[in-house]
Amino acid sequence: MLQPHGRLYESFSVFCPCEQLDDLRLVEEEDVLIDWSRPIYLNFTHHLILEHLENFYTASIGTTDKVCGDIYVCTSPLEDVQPEELPPDGAEMLQLKPEHAKEIHDLYPANDMESVEVFEKLITVLPAYGIFSSGELAAWMVQSYYGAMFSMQTRPEFRRKGYGIHLAQYLTKVVTLRGYIPYVVIRPENDASLSLYKKLGFKKHYQTVRAVLRPHGYDDANDAPGGGGNDDDDDTAAPSDD
Incomplete structure (x- = not known):
């Protein structure tokens, strides 16, 4: 045992x-x-x-x-959301690879609670995508081991380009097609994330x-x-x- x-x-x-x-x-x-x-x-x-x-x-x-x-759950049908396109600046969205785990972990706000190895496993077995600009990882989002979509982050120099909502929208669709109910955990003071996910039809269910x-x-x-x-x-x- x-x-x-x-x-x-x-x-x-x-x-x-x-x-x-x-x-x-x-x-x-x-x-x-x-x-x-x-x-x-x-x-x-x-x-x-x-x-x-x-x-x-x-x-x-x-x-x-x-x-x-706060737990926010996607309650709107995906077809009700107008797709966001990547800006025509040469950026592309790709599946993340385990070698990206350390870079993501280093910038993860709560990296004192998760290890690099956890991110490596998540990237290997669950949906995980990044937007790359000229080959550089600019933004990323993964699905967590507890089911939520989490760690959607954009490097400061790449903000206000629409990368975040593009990632969130795409991962919401992928998670739904895999049979999961899309949800996120948002800190109450994070106004930017609240605004983004409300646009995608997420609604607050309870606080955790x-x-x-x-x-x-x-x-x-x-x-x-x-x-x-x-x-x-x-x-x-x-x-x-x-």
Whole structure:
């Protein structure tokens, strides 16, 4: 049986309907799946669930560090969207290759939460496209392992050329044809992305939160790279996204 970082339950999921938040007391009482003496990383958790857990956690265990993002889902038929054409400046859109992963990762706003290897795998198995200007990667967008379309970025020197909306529109179509429901995670303060995706028919469904729950007095040096550690195994002692 695999035990990442020496722990049997390195990663797990909890499902709870928002109308049954009182059932989260089962999480609060859990002491097998959850080790409350170590940091816990929550990825895209509904804000109501996080608020409930935060009240419990901060009362006696530790602190929380949060980043909010709103879930926007494409609800309009693709045929209702007028296609955007690339400007006649010699730019072309191509499928990304694994060798582009490091360049993308270096400029990814939340690269402390994803590794270069993650981007390499995404580019290999999921839709991932870039717009190249004179052979230089100017803008890019990929589909994530959790289903969302993410990491749509344009280098500053190539902005205001329509590259972003062209990529977003194309990837929305590809994702739909693959049987996925297109959605994105947008930070509330990102007005440019909000405007772009609203033009493509995306509508807000709910707010989600990425959070780190950290016990009071916890020493990060106890953890191995990737968020795990094992006090009983010296061999496991001694980077990451939106």
